[in-house]
Amino acid sequence: MEFPTTGIRCTLTDCKQLDFLPFTCDYCKSIFCKEHFHAMSHSCPEFVDNVATNTEKSASYRCTNDSCNQTSPVEMPCVKCKKHFCLAHRYHGCLELSDEEKAKDMKKWEMPKQEFLIAKNVVDREIKEKLKKSKNLAMAIKVQLMKLKGHSVGSQGIPTVDRRYFLVYYPITTKNAGISKGTFVSVSWTMGKAIDSIADLLGIPNFNNVSTSKKLRMFHTDTGFIVADQMDTLLADLFKSNTLIDGQSIILEYCNDNKVDSSLYTSES
Numbered sequence: 001m002e003f004p005t006t007g008i009r010c011t012l013t014d015c016k017q018l019d020f021l022p023f024t025c026d027y028c029k030s031i032f033c034k035e036h037f038h039a040m041s042h043s044c045p046e047f048v049d050n051v052a053t054n055t056e057k058s059a060s061y062r063c064t065n066d067s068c069n070q071t072s073p074v075e076m077p078c079v080k081c082k083k084h085f086c087l088a089h090r091y092h093g094c095l096e097l098s099d100e101e102k103a104k105d106m107k108k109w110e111m112p113k114q115e116f117l118i119a120k121n122v123v124d125r126e127i128k129e130k131l132k133k134s135k136n137l138a139m140a141i142k143v144q145l146m147k148l149k150g151h152s153v154g155s156q157g158i159p160t161v162d163r164r165y166f167l168v169y170y171p172i173t174t175k176n177a178g179i180s181k182g183t184f185v186s187v188s189w190t191m192g193k194a195i196d197s198i199a200d201l202l203g204i205p206n207f208n209n210v211s212t213s214k215k216l217r218m219f220h221t222d223t224g225f226i227v228a229d230q231m232d233t234l235l236a237d238l239f240k241s242n243t244l245i246d247g248q249s250i251i252l253e254y255c256n257d258n259k260v261d262s263s264l265y266t267s268e269s
Contacts (some may be wrong), residue, residue, distance in 0.1 A: 012036045041117025065089040137222075152182030153201050162186045164235065167196055167249040169221065169265040174205070178265065179247065187239060191218065192231030195252065204252060214254040221249040224262035 023037030027046035207213035
């Protein structure tokens, strides 16, 4: 028994096969059998047009350069002008600085350069002045040492090779304030022994053995800073580190601080 109205025939002219389970083309919406439902199997015109349209759209970004015909499916806009350029023309001069911008940038970079040069000149001047002062001071100390060796007082039991000379300024509270005298001590002594010896030689009252009294201590005449705050410090170590220099001026003062006002002492020897 036949059922002529059951099923649908394939739309393809060369087929017309009756199919009980027909397929509809996604592009042209016609009905086909299982052999011809694919767009390529029935040469679907809608499919061809769709591919052509998509192909045209995918290559729709044309390089902005007038002499270039390159197209790209991916847009590559310039970060500044926002126009699309191909890889060959991506450096199209848009990001180059104008003469005014270049001049402004140069001026911006010149300022710290000039500031650096000014600061460098100041530092160089200070260094030269310090070196000059240092050389002058070293020479002055050498000359002073030669003079001190001729009229300084000290223990005659100290070997000549161990003697170290100072021009000593009296404490400002004594009757000899403002006066300086030449003395020598032994490089092998401690700071405490050297102070005791100088005080005894110059007649300076010394109460370092009294716990409640201000200590008689040694200070630099140029800075006012203490030479050493520990009485058991060896003079040899101080000379080795150039904290002390043979022939230099020093201040003896009653002070429990680490600094005195060196401007209060004058050089009247």
